[in-house]
Amino acid sequence: MKKIKGLVMRKLGSEKLLVAESLDLIDFNKLISLNDSAAYIWESLPDMSFDTETITALLTDRYDVDDDTARKDAQELIEVWLQAGIIEI
Amino acid sequence: MNDCHTYCVGGHLFAVKSQKGILSEKELKPYVPFQTHCCSEGSDIFTLTILSEINSLSHIGNKITELKDENGCISLFSLPNGDISIHLSTNSGDECCRLHIYQDYRIAKAWINATYRERCYAIDTALMMLYTFSSSKYNTLMVHASTVEYDGNGYLFLGKSGTGKSTHSRLWTEHINGSTLLNDDNPIVRIIDGTVYVYGSPWSGKTCCYRNRRIPVGGIVRLQQAPYNKITPLTGIKAYASLLPSCSCMKWNHEMANAIHSTISEVIEKIPIYSLECLPNQDAAKLCFAELRSNHKV
Structure with a gap:
């Protein structure tokens, strides 16, 4: 999977959001609000491709969760992000 | 002989130069209230020179994008040296203006060729684009809004085209004693020393309301059509999301x-922002007015 190019993370007080700021995304007029863990994962993910295991590792690195729980959370997150159109397969 | 006019909009100076007679009185009419005689080169945000020939502007670079609105089509090209070339065409497809903007947005040249009606569209669009480009770094926003004044404060009504921004302003001026129209389409919002101000501008849509006036902003309301009237305060991301699409920006x-992000962030911290689901009636204006005034600092 890959992050959609041209999305920029903006801070708004304590909140974080993704805003489309490129010509390719001129019709992307949503703002995506990220909570702290989502923002951490988004920032840590490489611009190149990643998979469920990349996110699982990021979660177990930072949070006190076992592999299985982290993997399940990673899968859920990927589904939500695919639906929001901020990552692509 | 050349004409040179300097205008002050949103507290920013810009100059329009042309050979005598190229621009008619009708085309410059919205700008007259903003004309100023203090011509301090250093503080100008841009100078636009209007040419009578297209020859010197014939370069075409890579097409960046194309924007269409109800009046015509705007195509942006980036040139190899970093300059920007903008071509305006009318709905019938005729090119009516070519605008060449030099790298730092401070100097531009334009060629305009069309009938009277389209010439106004061309000069307004060229100046609005230049203004947006060159003023954004000075905590300045060009906002697509209809704006009323009440008791020395400005209230901005935002919304997609056709939502009823102008109608809502008219409902205020008809039913709320003491309210007047400041601008009906593109006021300027600017933060100076921590205070958020709204300025009238020469760009007021179909309404001839070109008021050279600055007042503090009392509130910003995003309108949405609904079969009822309901007003909801917005904060954080929702407030940001309601203002962002109404601010001109590349x-x-x-x-x-x-620059636009930091200005919007500061505006939503300082100014009450609302969503108003409304009918085009008197009650909508009264509800909106009551809510805005109850939140007003005493």
């Missing part, structure tokens, strides 16, 4: 996107 230009 969002693929990082410098400009950063």
Whole structure:
């Protein structure tokens, strides 16, 4: 999977959001609000491709969760992000 | 003989130069209230020179994008040296204006060729684009809004085209004693020393309301059509999301996107923002007015 190019993370007080700021995304007029863990994962993910295991590792690195729980959370997150159109397969 | 007029909009000076007679009185009418005689080169945000020939502007670079609105089509090209070339065409497809903007947005040249009605569209669009480009770094926003004044404060009504921004303003001026129209389409919002101000501008849509006046902003309301009237305060991301789409910006230009982001962030911290689901009736204006005034600092 890959992050959609041209999305920029903006801070708004304590909140974080993704805003489309490129010509390719001129019709992307949503703002995506990220909570702290989502923002951490988004920032840590490489611009190149990643998979469920990349996110699982990021979660177990930072949070006190076992592999299985982290993997399940990673899968859920990927589904939500695919639906929001901020990552692509 | 050349004409040179300097205008002050949103507290920013810009100059329009042309050979005598190229621009008619009708085309310049919205700008007359903003004309100023203090011509301090250093503080000008841009100078636009209107040419009578297209010859010197014939370069074409890579097409960046094409924007269409109800009046026509705007195509943006980036040239190899970093300059921007903008071509305006009318709905019938005729090119009516070519605008060449030099790298730092401070100097531009334009060629305008069309009938009277389209010439107004061309000069207004060219100046609005230049103004947006060159003023964004000074905590300044060009906002698509209808704006009323009440008791020395400005209230901005935002919304997609056709939502009823102008109608809502008219409902205020008809039913709320003491309210007047400041601008009906594109007022300027600017933060100076921590205070958020709204300014009238020469760009007021179909309404001839060109008021050279600055007042503090009392509130910003995003309108949405509904079969009822309901007003809801917005904060954080929702407030940001309601203001962002109404601010002119070349969002693929990082410098400009950063500047607009920081200005909007400060505006939503300081100014009450609302969503108003409304009917086009008197009650909507009264509900909106009551809510805005109850939140007003005493």
